[in-house]
Amino acid sequence: MEECSIFTRKRKLADSTNDLTTKDLSDALSIKYTKDSERVRSQITKSVADASPLRLKRIKESIPTPTTTQIKKYGSEEALALFLDLELSKEKYEKLRTSLMRHGADVLPGYKHITQAKINSRPLRTEFTEVSAKANLQDLMDHTAKRLLESLPEMRWKFFQRN
Incomplete structure (x- = not known):
């Protein structure tokens, strides 16, 4: 039954639980937890089954409600990519x-971080005009190698830094 969807499991269990009281089901669950060496779950099941309405309300309020997934902030380079892809001003x-x-979603870095990421994404001593860019070949190769190494997982990058 574990392989079934939640809806199928509910349908199958509905027939077998018609003749049982809530107390019977709670006791059965508590016994099963105890047999499975899950004493804390067993104790919680018993205390919830025997709790007063006020106690149940307090228990419910003490349970943290799942919030939306943790919002992940854009890094400077990721924000720069978004900025360029969307052709934003x-x-x-x-x-x-x-x-x-x-x-409530502070996910994008300030514009100055994007301009810094833009500067970091090009080789040193690059000359720009309105229609072209000119860079020293060795600077371009060094910059490319550095950026490729930075994209490696941290342990590999540290290995290359030492040599």
Whole structure:
């Protein structure tokens, strides 16, 4: 029955539990927990079954309610990728960030972090014009190797840093 969906299990159990009282089911569950060496669960089952309505309310309030999944913040580079993919202007990015923050989701870094990520994503001594960019080949190779190594898991990166 473990392989069945929750709906199938409920349907199968509905027939077999029609003749049992809640107290019988609670006692059976407590006994099963004890047999499975889960004494704490057994004790909780017994205390809930025998609890007054006020005690049940307090027990329910003490149980943490699952919140939405933990919101993960964008890293600077990830935010830069989003910024470029959506072809956002600085104004639109700031408006999006502010709107998200007003709704309780502080997930995007400030614009200055994006500009810093943009600077870090290019080799040193790169010259820019409106239509081109020019970089020293060795600087480009060094920068590419550094970025590739940074993308490796931390232990591998530390190995390469020592050598």
